[in-house]
Amino acid sequence: xxxxxxxxxxxxxxxxxxxxxxxxxxxxxxxxxxxxxxxxxxxxxxxxxxxxxxxxxxxxxxxxxxxxxxxxxxxxxxxxxxxxxxxxxxxxxxxxxxxxxxxxxxxxxxxxxxxxxxxxxxxxxxxxxxxxxxxxxxxxxxxxxxxxxxxxxxxxxxxxxxxxxxxxxxxxxxxxxxxxxxxxxxxxxxxxxxxxxxxxxxxxx
Numbered sequence: 473x474x475x476x477x478x479x480x481x482x483x484x485x486x487x488x489x490x491x492x493x494x495x496x497x498x499x500x501x502x503x504x505x506x507x508x509x510x511x512x513x514x515x516x517x518x519x520x521x522x523x524x525x526x527x528x529x530x531x532x533x534x535x536x537x538x539x540x541x542x543x544x545x546x547x548x549x550x551x552x553x554x555x556x557x558x559x560x561x562x563x564x565x566x567x568x569x570x571x572x573x574x575x576x577x578x579x580x581x582x583x584x585x586x587x588x589x590x591x592x593x594x595x596x597x598x599x600x601x602x603x604x605x606x607x608x609x610x611x612x613x614x615x616x617x618x619x620x621x622x623x624x625x626x627x628x629x630x631x632x633x634x635x636x637x638x639x640x641x642x643x644x645x646x647x648x649x650x651x652x653x654x655x656x657x658x659x660x661x662x663x664x665x666x667x668x669x670x671x672x673x674x675x676x677x
Contacts, residue, residue, distance in 0.1 A: 473505045473575060475565075475599070477590040478582040481510035481526070489606050492669050493582055499670075507574065509565045509589060551624035554585060562592030569597070581639065582606060584632040591638060603639040608632075608652045629656075636660035643667045 476497050480490035493508065500506050508526045569576065581590035581603040594601040609632055612619045619625050636642050636657040642664045644650040650666045657664075 473577045474500055474507070475569075475576040475579045475590075475593055476506070476508045476582065477565075477579060477586045477593065478508065478510050479585040480582075481508060489582055492606070495670065505574070507569070507576075509561065509586075509593070551621070551627050555588060558586065558588040559592070562589040565589060565593050566596045569593070575599075578602065580604070581635070584609075584628060584635050587631055587635050587638070601639050602641045602643070603635050604643040604645070605632075605635065605649065605653055606645060608644070608649055608656065610652055610656055611649070614652060633657055636664070639663065641665055645669045 474497075476493050478489060478493045480487050480493070482490050482494050485491060490510075497506050497508050510526065576593060576597050576599040579590050579594040579599045579601050581587055581601065583604070583606055587603070590601060590603070593599065609619065609625070609628055621628060633656075636653065637660060640663065642653070642660060644653055644664060644666050645668055647666050650664055653664055654661050
C-alpha cells in the first residue's frame with residue numbers, strides 16, 4: 473500500500489510536480505494499492521478515471537492565494553497558514569485510512585510543503601517515509617534568482633532539512649540537484665539518491 477503526499481496535483485495543478493505525481497501514482501496503481509493525499513482541492517475535477525484514490529483538501533490553498541486580490545504571492549509563501557492546514561489534512565488523512573481499513577506501507581512525500589502530513593500518516597501506521605526533493609531551495613540563489621518566499625526562507629530551510637533527516641531515502645531528479653542538496657545537508661549523504669523523473673512517451677511526438 474503506497475500513499476503519495478503532494479501540495480500540487482491535477483486538475484488545479486500549478487507546477488510540474490502535480491503532473492509527475494499523477495503519472496507515477498497511476499503507473500504504480502497497476503500493481504499496488506495507491507492513494508494520493510493532496511492539499512489541491514476538487515475545483516475543476518476531471519471525470520474519474522481508473523487509477524489511484526485521491527483524498528483532497530476541502531480548501532484549495534494554492535488557488536485561493538492566487539485568486540485572492542489581497543495577496544501578491546504564491547500559496548506557499550504564507551508559511552504559518554500552510555503549516556496549520558497541513559496538521560488538519562494530516563489528521564483527516566489518518567482518520568480516513570483507518571476508517572477505510574487501508575494501512576500504508578510506504579508514504580512518499582513530495583517536497584517540504586507536505587512533510588507534516590506525510591510524517592503524521594507514516595507515524596500513525598508505522599510506514600516507511602521517503603521523499604522526493606523536486607526542487608532544492610538553494611537552487612534559486614544558484615540560478616541568480618530571488619527566492620519567491622524570502623520572508624519565510626529560514627523557516628522553509630528548517631523544514632527542508634527535516635525532509636532530508638526524517639526520510640529513509642530522498643530522491644533528487646538530477647545529479648546536479650543531488651549535489652546541491654548534499655552541499656546544504658551533507659549529513660544526509662547516505663540516503664540521497666538520483667532518480668530522474670519518468671517521461672510519458674505517449675505525450676511526446
